[in-house]
Amino acid sequence: MASFNMTCGIRLKNGHATARGFTLLELLVVLVVMGILLGMVSINAIPNTKKALLDDAQRIALLLQLAREEAIVRNRPVAFEMDSEQFRFYVRSDSSWQPLTDNDLFRERSFRKTPLVITMQPAPAKAGLPLKIIFGREPVDKPFVLTLTFEGASVSIQADGLGHFAVESL
Secondary structure (H helix, E strand, O other): OOEEEOOOOEEEEOOEEEEOOOOHHHHHHHHHHHHHHHHHHHHHHOOOHHHHHHHHHHHHHHHHHHHHHHHHHHOOOEEEEEOOOEEEEEEEOOOOEEEOOOOHHHOOEEOOOOOOEEEEEOOOOOOOOOEEEEEOOOOOOOOEEEEEEEOOEEEEEEEOOOOOEEEEEO
16 A cells, blocks of 8 residues: 655655655756756857957957067067958068968957958058058057947057057947
């Protein structure tokens, strides 16, 4: 004869306890874990244009600082070139610009969101893309503001001419 214990949800059969189903606490824990996982997936699945643009701008600011220092250390001009899809670095050899390939940090990279609208103040001597910023051997350069825009989101990279680059969301 089987009897049922109402307090713990265990059915007794022939003197042995057998568990049936899940407790309410176990179900609640599973629901909480599923809710947390679903929240993380939905946050990561929805692309955030402003964040992607800000991340690219911060990466560029750090690489520009490194490129400036590289020009001083190599005692050769280093150029940063970008278009609406990607950016790259060059070093000046005796007669031409060569891609900077001996350091993985300066490899060619693509932007996360493309195509970007790129503006620079003061305006460069050569209008249009690709935009080229050249760092000389001198520790002082001209200050500039580089603005990246994609679908209404904008960020700026401000260079003070002394090697400091600041990123600001607009």
